[in-house]
Amino acid sequence: MSELHTSNKAQWWKSADVKKTAILWVILTPIIGYVGTVVQLRSIGAPASEVMASVKSLMGIFTWAAAPVAGLVAALAVTALLGDRHYGDNPPEEADHEIRNSPRAAATWVIVSTLLCLFALITGLIVLQKDAKSLLDAKAININVTGQQWVWNFDYPESDGVRSEVLYLPVNKPVVFHITSKDVKHSFWVVQMGIKMDANPGYVTETAVTPDKIGVFDIRCAELCGLLHAYMQNKVHVVSQADYDSWLKTRAALEGAA
Amino acid sequence: MTTMMNRPASAPGDASGRKPLIERLNIVTALVVGTVSAIVIWQLALHFLPQDAETASFFNREDKISLMSLIAWFVGFMTGIGALIGPFRWAFGKDLNHDENMFLAGKDQGIKRYFRYTTDHKVVGIQYLVITIIILFVGGTLAMLIRTNLGHPQGGWIHPQAYNAIVGWHGIIMIVATIIMITGPFGNFIMPIMIGARDMAFPRLNALSFWLIVAAIPPVFISFFTGGITTGWSAYNPLASQAGLGMNGYIAFICIFAISTMVAGANITTTVVKMRAKGMTWNRTPIFIYGVVASVALALPAFPVFFLSQIMSAMDRAFATSFYNSAAGGSGWLYENLFWIMGHPEVYVILIPSVAALMEMAPVFTRRPLFSFNLAIMGIAGISGLSVLVWAHHMYISGWAPLLNAPFMLTTELISIPTGMLFLVLIGTLWRGRLWMTMPLMSIFALLWNFMIGGITGIYLSDVPADAFLHGSMYVTAHFHYTLMGAGLTGALASLVYWFPKMTGRMFDKTLSWVSFWLVQIGFNVAFIGMFLVGLAGQPRRVESYASIFNKGNLITTMGAYTIMAGMLVLLHGVISSWRNGVKAPMNPWQAKTLEWTVANPVPLENFETLPVITSDPYGYGKAQS
Numbered sequence: 001m002s003e004l005h006t007s008n009k010a011q012w013w014k015s016a017d018v019k020k021t022a023i024l025w026v027i028l029t030p031i032i033g034y035v036g037t038v039v040q041l042r043s044i045g046a047p048a049s050e051v052m053a054s055v056k057s058l059m060g061i062f063t064w065a066a067a068p069v070a071g072l073v074a075a076l077a078v079t080a081l082l083g084d085r086h087y088g089d090n091p092p093e094e095a096d097h098e099i100r101n102s103p104r105a106a107a108t109w110v111i112v113s114t115l116l117c118l119f120a121l122i123t124g125l126i127v128l129q130k131d132a133k134s135l136l137d138a139k140a141i142n143i144n145v146t147g148q149q150w151v152w153n154f155d156y157p158e159s160d161g162v163r164s165e166v167l168y169l170p171v172n173k174p175v176v177f178h179i180t181s182k183d184v185k186h187s188f189w190v191v192q193m194g195i196k197m198d199a200n201p202g203y204v205t206e207t208a209v210t211p212d213k214i215g216v217f218d219i220r221c222a223e224l225c226g227l228l229h230a231y232m233q234n235k236v237h238v239v240s241q242a243d244y245d246s247w248l249k250t251r252a253a254l255e256g257a258a
Numbered sequence: 259m260t261t262m263m264n265r266p267a268s269a270p271g272d273a274s275g276r277k278p279l280i281e282r283l284n285i286v287t288a289l290v291v292g293t294v295s296a297i298v299i300w301q302l303a304l305h306f307l308p309q310d311a312e313t314a315s316f317f318n319r320e321d322k323i324s325l326m327s328l329i330a331w332f333v334g335f336m337t338g339i340g341a342l343i344g345p346f347r348w349a350f351g352k353d354l355n356h357d358e359n360m361f362l363a364g365k366d367q368g369i370k371r372y373f374r375y376t377t378d379h380k381v382v383g384i385q386y387l388v389i390t391i392i393i394l395f396v397g398g399t400l401a402m403l404i405r406t407n408l409g410h411p412q413g414g415w416i417h418p419q420a421y422n423a424i425v426g427w428h429g430i431i432m433i434v435a436t437i438i439m440i441t442g443p444f445g446n447f448i449m450p451i452m453i454g455a456r457d458m459a460f461p462r463l464n465a466l467s468f469w470l471i472v473a474a475i476p477p478v479f480i481s482f483f484t485g486g487i488t489t490g491w492s493a494y495n496p497l498a499s500q501a502g503l504g505m506n507g508y509i510a511f512i513c514i515f516a517i518s519t520m521v522a523g524a525n526i527t528t529t530v531v532k533m534r535a536k537g538m539t540w541n542r543t544p545i546f547i548y549g550v551v552a553s554v555a556l557a558l559p560a561f562p563v564f565f566l567s568q569i570m571s572a573m574d575r576a577f578a579t580s581f582y583n584s585a586a587g588g589s590g591w592l593y594e595n596l597f598w599i600m601g602h603p604e605v606y607v608i609l610i611p612s613v614a615a616l617m618e619m620a621p622v623f624t625r626r627p628l629f630s631f632n633l634a635i636m637g638i639a640g641i642s643g644l645s646v647l648v649w650a651h652h653m654y655i656s657g658w659a660p661l662l663n664a665p666f667m668l669t670t671e672l673i674s675i676p677t678g679m680l681f682l683v684l685i686g687t688l689w690r691g692r693l694w695m696t697m698p699l700m701s702i703f704a705l706l707w708n709f710m711i712g713g714i715t716g717i718y719l720s721d722v723p724a725d726a727f728l729h730g731s732m733y734v735t736a737h738f739h740y741t742l743m744g745a746g747l748t749g750a751l752a753s754l755v756y757w758f759p760k761m762t763g764r765m766f767d768k769t770l771s772w773v774s775f776w777l778v779q780i781g782f783n784v785a786f787i788g789m790f791l792v793g794l795a796g797q798p799r800r801v802e803s804y805a806s807i808f809n810k811g812n813l814i815t816t817m818g819a820y821t822i823m824a825g826m827l828v829l830l831h832g833v834i835s836s837w838r839n840g841v842k843a844p845m846n847p848w849q850a851k852t853l854e855w856t857v858a859n860p861v862p863l864e865n866f867e868t869l870p871v872i873t874s875d876p877y878g879y880g881k882a883q884s
Contacts (some may be wrong), residue, residue, distance in 0.1 A: 017690065036714075040767070043794035044727075059718055066714045069678075073685055075338040079414025080688035085695055089768075091849045092692040095626035098880040099690070100397045106633050106682065113678040117671050124667055126723040131723055169390045179657070187588055187655065187730050191796035192725040198656045200591070201496060205657025206725075216803075222730030224425075224490045226497060227418050227620055230801035 005035035024075035027067075032074070033067030045192065048213040048238065051134075052194030054127050059122060065116055134208040140151055140174035143167075147179070147186030147199035150203055150226060150232035162251040167219060167236040170244035174210045196222055211238040280343055280358055285373040285472075288338035292473070300327040300441075314576040323501045324484065325576055328477050330512040335473040342374040344462050355818030363461070363556065365863060375469060377461035380861055382468050383447025384761065389471060390442055391833065393435040394826075398795060400428035402823055405785075407802060409816035411809045414802045421802040423486025423504065428830025430491040434515055436742055437557075437604065438471065438610035438749040445526055445550045447761050450855040452544055454535025454872065456864045458529040462520050474511045481507025490800055492601070495582035495593040499574050506575070509568045516565035519772075521556035535853070537872035543632050544852050544876050549614020552642045553607045559646060560603040567596035591658045598649035606645045608742050610638055612749025614678050614737060616702050620684060621758050622850040623699035624691025627877040634683040640676025654725050663722045670720040677713060681706065697771040701752035704779050708744025712737060715790070733793025735784045740863035744782055749780070751829065758836065759843030763859040767840060770832035780840075785818025851876040 012018060037060050044142040048052040086092035144155040155160040169175055179188050181199035183216075189196040190209065211217075221232035239247065293508065303323040310317045330408060341867040344362075347353055354362070363378045364371030371381050372388075403424050407416045414421065415576050446468075450458055458464045481487055485502020570581040572591070580586035582593045614634075621628045624816050627635065647669045654663050684702055693699060715737040718724045726735060751774075792811035797804050804812065846855035853876075859866055 011569060022352075039791070040794055043791045045795065051723070052727065055724050057722060058724050062717055062724075063714075066717065070710050070714065073681060073706060075708060076685045077703055078693065080685075080693065081703065083690075084692045086692060087695050091622075091694050094626055095624065095690060095880040096690050097690060098488055098627050098878075099629065100627045101632070102631040102686070102875070106630055106679075109673065109678060110681045113675050117674050120717055120721065121668055121671050121675075124671075124723065125664060127723040128664060131726075134381065155714075184500060189730065191800070194723075196655050196726045196729055200584070200657060203591075205656065210364070218796060220798050224800040225498070226421070226488065226495065227422070229422075230418070230803045231797075233805075246331070254275070 013203060020082070021075045021079045024078055028074050029068050029071030032070050033064045036063040036067065043063070046213075048192040048215065048217050049194060049209050049211050050179065051060075051209050054130070055194045058123060058127060062120060065119060069113070070115065084118065100181060131208075134174060135176060135206055136209070137174045137208065140176045140208065141170070142176050142178060142182065143181040145177050145188050145199065146182060147188065147225070147232075148182040149184065150228040152159050152188070152219060152221075152232070152234050156248065156251075159248050160252045160255070162248055162255060164251060166234060169211050169236060170241045170242060171214050171238050172210065172212055173241070174208060175214060176206060176208045178204050178206055179224050180204045184225050185223050186221045186225045186232065189219050189220050189222040191220060193216040193236075198223060211236075213242060214238050250254065275560065278358075279339060280354075280566075282309075283337065283338060283343070283359060283375065284370070285338035286337045287473075288340075288469075289339030289389065292335030292476075294329035297328045298383045299330035299494070303327070311624040314578075314735065314874060318576050318578060321505055321506060321572075321575045324506045325510070327573055329507060331476065332473050336469065338565065339469050339472075341466055342470060353389075361862065362465075365877060372720075373798075375465045377465045378463065378863065379446050379450050379456070379458050379464055380462050381747050383443050383445075385468050386438060386442030386446055386471075389468075389475075390435055390439045393431050393829070394439070394844050395431040395830070397435055397513070398823065398826055400424050401432075402819060404428060404772055405657055405816045405819035411806055411812065412803050416802065418802050419486065420489060421488075421859065422488040422800070423482060425800050426461055426490050426508075427478070427482060428491075428494070429512070430487060430675050431665055433491055433604070433608075436608045436746050437519070439608075439747070439762035440753060441522070441526065441550050441553050442468075442755050444546075444613070444615065444757055444759070445522075445554070448757050448854050449526065449547060449550055450529060450533070450819075451857060451861065452758075452852050453530060453533060453538060453547060454853050454866065454870045455529060455533040456866060458525055458871070459533055460525045467518045467522035467525065470514055474514035476503050477507040478511040479507075481505070483513070483735075484614065492597055493571070494597070495571060495574065496584075498571060498593075499582065500700045501735065506572070509572045509575075512568045513565055516561040516568075517807075518563045519554075519557045520565075527558070528553055535870050535872050538715045539872075541631075542875040543870050544618055544850075545628060546611075546630065548638050549611040549617070551613075552638045555644065555879040556603045556607050556610075557641050563596055564600035564604075567593060567600070570596075570838050582626055591653075591656060594653055594658065597647070598645075598652045602643075602649045603645045604883045605738070606641055608746045608873030610641060610747045612753075613684075613705070614638065615753045615756075617680075617683060617687070618706055618748045618852070619686040619698045619752060620691075620702055621877045622756075622848050623694045623696055623702075623878050624687055624879075626687065626691045626880040628683065629686030629689070631875070631877065632681050632860040633679045637676040637679030637683065639675060640679070644676065646672045648673065650770050651720055651725075654722050655729050661835075667720060667722050671717065674713065674717060675804070678695055681709075697766075697768075697775050698752040698756045700775060701748050704748050704775070705745050708715050708740050708748060708779075708782070712740030712744055715740065728793065730872065732797045735799050736789035736793055739782075739789070748779070751775070754829075754833070756848070757854075760854055760859065760861065763839050763843055764840030764842070764853070765847060767832050767836045767845045770828055770836070774825045774829035774832060778822055779825075781818045781821025781823075781825055782817070785815045785822060788814030788818060822826075849875055851878060 017066055047056055056182045154164050154167045179197050179199045186199040188199055192237045193209045195207050196211045197205050215238055217236045219234045219236050303326050311321045364376040364381050407414045481504035485504035485505050487508045488501050489498045573579040573580055581587040581591055582588045602630055617634055650662055650666045651670045721730055754767045755771050788811045792808045797808045843859055
């Protein structure tokens with residue numbers, strides 16, 4: 001608490017360990033951000049809807065926003081670890097200072113973490129708002145999804161009671177799913193489209209998506225639903241409007257024949 | 259009332275030469291009375307309980323019988339261990355005398371006191387330590403079964419029913435083990451000495467809370483052979499009402515465990531509030547004490563809800579009520595709400611004492627004061643307070659209340675602020691310290707690393723749109739293992755090594771502690787980073803087989819899991835060998851400044867000859883340059 005101490009404090013950025021930390025921080029932050037983003041986004045794979053694309057960009061944004069914090073903690077930890085180490089069965093001498101707090105560091109830390117928290121919240125809310133709006137799309141195709149142990153059934157109420165175990169969707173057309181269950185709780189997950197909603201017995205829940213890629217994607221049950229939960233999966237075929245119409249027609253004919 | 263023993267308590271109590279009842283009860287009588295009661299009730303119920311009517315919509319005679327047998331086991335066991343002697347003697351106006359109380363405290367009984375209803379907090383602490391190790395061993399074995407099964411795609415050699423039961427069993431007993439792993443052994447053994455008390459506020463409640471856990475374990479073991487807990491640890495209804503008789507074992511286990519937690523919570527909280535040494539103001543109370551109190555105080559609102567949710571589940575099963583049956587007016591969402599109102603505070607019940615224990619060790623191994631003690635308290639209090647307001651983030655995609663998603667996203671993300679404070683305290687304490695390179699010190703670095711990954715992935719999961727993709731996938735499993743195991747268990751293992759000398763009188767073998775540390779930490783990160791990747795690629799949780807695109811990630815995870823197992827076995831070997839013939843520990847091997855290091859090894863029955871008076875906080879390390 002002497003004058004020496006205060007003068008040190010005034011030029012705290014000049015001390016060697018602070019410089020070392022700053023350099024490490026500058027090096028580690030982009031590494032963490034880059035590795036975190038690339039590894040995660042590559043594992044997710046290509047999105048098949050705008051919803052999934054925004055999930056991916058959200059995760060990228062969050063990773064980059066977290067990288068400076070993780071980088072700082074890592075830089076401080078590495079600096080400490082590279083610093084004054086002692087081995088042996090007896091403790092080293094006590095440190096040559098007794099710093100018990102630093103109001104400035106603490107306040108900065110709390111303010112920055114509050115701002116980051118608000119940032120995460122606002123970014124999330126913007127996307128959430130967009131997802132919620134798509135439920136109200138009047139032009140959307142309505143499909144009833146029914147889970148039961150251990151299959152999914154898809155009803156197309158707007159197309160003469162067509163029913164299928166494999167989901168067919170036209171590309172670039174909004175879809176609203178009305179989801180329920182016959183027995184226990186299931187969870188309807190269209191992996192590459194980034195949507196998931198629980199199927200609850202006795203209730204109907206809703207989720208919406210607009211598939212924007214032609215292809216075959218995965219539907220998996222994401223809630224433990226008993227013996228064969230692992231096998232409760234199926235495919236979704238996203239096809240062109242023409243293919244979709246002809247599929248509906250054959251299905252309707254099939255239903256009529258049966 | 260120090261050492262006024264007139265005659266040994268074990269001397270013949272009456273003319274007939276028989277030992278008094280209080281001295282004849284132990285774990286053997288408890289097991290016998292418990293088993294006999296269960297069998298008697300089981301047989302009586304089989305004979306006298308009417309058959310279900312052919313026309314009944316639910317058949318529940320078997321459920322009634324198994325629940326009644328489990329209750330009989332519980333009452334029988336607690337009677338047989340002697341839990342009722344104190345209250346009944348008191349009620350009948352013949353309260354225990356001094357010698358009998360000394361007997362209960364385990365005076366002069368050697369090893370036998372560990373198998374009795376002993377009230378000494380140090381005995382209870384050791385009992386908790388041993389039972390935690392046993393549960394972790396069983397839970398770890400189950401984890402290895404899961405990982406072995408998943409190491410091989412499509413070719414799972416465990417039947418799906420057995421696999422689901424193993425997953426549920428692993429989940430619930432690991433949750434219990436991690437809840438008790440700090441507050442049990444160290445909260446009981448160390449905490450009273452650390453605050454300068456002679457024992458807990460309610461020593462008999464302390465014994466009660468431990469023996470309740472012992473009573474709770476057989477039901478969960480038996481459940482494995484009566485259909486298993488095939489629902490995962492969360493036991494969602496209506497899946498649970500559909501499951502076999504094993505669910506009754508789960509229900510009994512949770513109810514008994516919840517009582518234990520409530521009893522321990524009331525006891526520990528009272529002890530800390532009322533029994534701190536003279537001069538130990540709140541500003542001079544060690545941070546570990548704050549962690550323990552926050553943990554058990556959080557359990558106080560959480561576990562009654564858990565208890566209630568299981569009672570309702572039992573009623574649905576046995577009496578065809580319809581709390582959770584939507585066909586008859588109930589709702590599975592009700593169960594989910596009750597479960598997670600317990601479930602989210604519960605993860606902080608596990609985490610907070612672990613972080614607090616490492617905060618306690620940080621100044622010792624860096625030889626400098628704890629950085630920002632007040633911010634540490636603020637962080638612990640902030641997490642505790644917010645944690646009861648975030649439960650529905652487990653239900654974002656349940657469809658229960660879409661309008662509540664945004665508010666719950668807010669409360670969940672706010673938790674990152676107090677969590678950040680805990681990071682600052684640890685990192686600030688490492689800054690300009692003189693690092694004493696020991697396993698507990700490295701555990702602080704390990705916690706920072708693991709908890710950073712666990713925390714950041716938690717932010718993705720707290721975000722509603724991202725959660726719609728990640729929920730129910732292996733990503734979630736990896737995330738909570740990073741927090742509960744990577745952070746929680748790391749702190750507990752460091753605590754074990756740190757307090758081992760005081761609890762056993764011997765040093766923990768240094769080499770073994772290092773070997774196990776690196777095996778566990780490397781194995782852990784390999785295993786769960788692999789699990790993050792398969793989760794991102796779309797593998798759901800709790801599956802016993804998976805598509806071939808997940809092969810590589812699962813193989814990595816399984817290899818990591820085997821490395822963890824190797825590390826944990828080394829640690830177990832370290833515990834056993836060091837306990838039996840480790841180097842005798844000096845009174846204060848770490849040169850620490852908290853009170854538990856001021857008492858001799860082994861710690862005398864009443865800890866302190868004269869109670870200490872506190873004049874400063876225990877972090878007065880370091881000296882200013884002159």
